[in-house]
Amino acid sequence: MVLHMSSLFLRTLREDPADAEVPSHKLLVRAGYIRRVSPGVYTWLPLGLRVLRNVERIVREEMDAIGSQELLFPALLPREPFDASGRWSEYGPNIFRLQDRKGADHLLGPTHEEMFTLTVKDLYSSYKDLPLSIYQIQTKYRDEARPRAGLLRGREFVMKDSYSFDIDEAGLDKSYQAHRDAYVRIFDRLGFHYVIVEAMAGAMGGSKSEEFLATAEVGEDTYVHCTSCGYAANVEAVRVPAPDPVGWEGVPAAHAEDTPDTPTIETLVNHLNEHYPRDDRPWAAGDTLKNVVVMLVHPDGTREPLAIGVPGDREVDEKRLGAQVEPATVEAFDEKDFAVHPGLVKGYIGPGALGLEGTTGIRFLLDPRVAAGTRWVTGANEPGKHVIDLVAGRDFEGDGTIEAAEVRFGDPCPNCDHVLEGARGIEMGHVFQLGKKYAEALDLRVLDQNGKLTTVVMGSYGVGVSRAVACVVEGNYDDAGIIWPRELSPADVHIVAAGKDEALFSAADEIARDLEAQGLTCIVDDRRGVSPGVKFKDSELIGVPTIVVVGRGLADGKVEIKDRRSGERREVALEGIVEAVLAEVRAS
RNA sequence: CGGGGCAUGGCGCAGUUUGGUAGCGCGUCCGCUUUGGGAGCGGAAGGUCGCAGGUUCAAAUCCUGUUGCCCCGACCA
Known part of the structure; x- marks a missing residue:
């Protein structure tokens, strides 16, 4: 579909919005992708929605590719399942609660462990049904104490969450690895720098957990990594190497x-x-x-x-x-x-x-x-x-050890003899071996080969979908605006009609039609009476990776292709523009 | 929940110290000119200055209260 700037529901802003602090927030508002409705709650304007859908598409494709099946739970949930897991009270003020006309308690789902677990319990009862992997892409609600940074921490946000169900730990390991591999593909395609770090497995202990952090100054998580052996961990999960015990011969009495x-x-x-x-x-x-x-x-x-x-x-x-x-x-x-x-x-x-x-x-x-x-x-x-x-050991002993001391950059690596460096990141994905926590709490058991009831082993996996939109911007912008990775861009090509001659507009439209016939989506800046400078600025702010300028060269049968990221421009004969653009799109 | 800041047309801001007819830039509308890097001139629309009280002849401005928002921290499956 061709989007015409003359009628597109869009208004770009020349100045940064006063309430925005981080680059992604400023640029997404300025370029007309999102509008704030209330703290941590945003409207997706047409261009923004296209980007969000692109992220969803990538996630969906990679999830489907590992055999996970999409379903959709409601956001409006009754209280009962959360009573069963104990989280109606545990969650405290962090969930949105509401009542229906009869006074029955409901909540807007902050996460869906209970629903996934109970639905599997509802439908399945045999080991023959396993393994199973199911997912949804859904809007979540959390009444965050302090939403911030635009889309990076909202109260309403889109998340892909999936769960694996296996008969034993070996099955869980396989499901976990499949998800981890899918996540690597997803984040590679999304086009930002990320690290995979060891994360806290939570109170259950022993379970494996890793986070995918997009590296970013504005990130809320701090992680450390070893430059030598590849060890990387969220600071919460860093294990301090315990020195070997030493004797105390010759040490004077306390x-x-x-x-x-x-x-x-x-x-x-x-x-x-x-x-x-x-x-x-x-x-x-x-x-x-x-x-x-x-x-x-x-x-x-x-x-x-x-x-x-x-x-x-x-x-x-x-x-x-x-x-x-x-x-x-x-x-x-x-x-x-x-x-x-x-x-x-x-x-x-x-x-x-x-x-x-x-x-x-x-x-x-x-x-x-x-x-x-x-x-x-x-x-x-x-x-x-x-x-x-x-x-220690002679004069006093503790009741155990605890990893609570601060981690410093320069601390020794727990894996090798090098030291740890650190940086900040944004949590984009989390893969987590849940084990039997929810299956036990909600009594999800199936019959095994011997006809005995056995508790199902679960894994939990999440991707911040709307957060990814902001995150990609954090990693892809310059002074002029956003630079979308090709797979996420709201369009493949942004065609600027620079000038007032009617021939420019018809040529621009014709190019758009030809490109569309080749399966590409186009934005055409067909605004009359708008000076070329404004159109150039807007095209750079919006950030479509390939910009075609139809302007003064048209008289000589030439148009211009501009690469948004490098700024490189070259003239191309009008009759060869479709091939040139296709080559450009396929090359990156 | 602690600390800091801000609320004035669609957006960004000045005006508040020292009370006296609500202003600027951008955007929007009309006309003419202009068209390769956020054009020029002329005209116009649009604001009960977050809200509620109070002081005063007179309040965006002073006083009291209140609400909302942003930032830092606490919190964050």
């Missing part, structure tokens, strides 16, 4: 010393260097053991204090901690909490008071770096006193 007015690591290190200098080198923050106490809030509302021991030169990373304790959430340990636990001396908390066996009985988890044999300076549980030469 001794408490006066360290007045040293409630912080910095004041402590200064005091140590002044009053208890080391022979080999000055004391450093990394020699101290910092014991941080937080309050966990479990989904049932119970509160549990938790102490975390990390080297004093590192902060506790709240995201990493949160990922570790999921589904519980973390709150600060406040003055009231300290009052309840007089055994905790603020600023001087030491292992002696901690641990299930300690005086306070507070669970105490250690950073992996606090391995057996390591020596520490730490609080003596008395104001103004610290313990020196406290040896």
